[in-house]
Amino acid sequence: MLSKEEINKVDKILSCDNCPTSYACEGCDITQNDKLLIKKYISELEISNKELDKENNRLEKIEFERDMANKIIDEMAEQLAGLTIWNNEKDEPIILWDKKEVKQYFEKKVEEK
Secondary structure, eight states: OOOHHHHHHHHHHHTOTTOTTSSOOTTSOOOHHHHHHHHHHHHHHHHHHHHHHHHHHHHHHHHHHHHHHHHHHHHHHHHHTTOEEEETTTTEEEEOOSHHHHHHHHHHHHHHO
């Protein structure tokens, strides 16, 4: 990994005001070591980008799975709305009138466990 000093040197080389393309040119005083340093810097950026892409893909997969689970829960809650559920502890019926009540009922059950 490049040190902060090396990164600053690369930034200075890459932002040369004498170069029309904003990249180092032949007219600049660039040594072979500078070129190697730039290649190393680019290589490290590429590796970092690959790692970030992997993490982004992992997070997108988690988000997709969460969204699918929420859609399934919504569909199940919609199907259960209006049905009678028996409370086994008190032997009495519970009628959950809408999707929101169904979700709240099951959230409470999960919290109790």
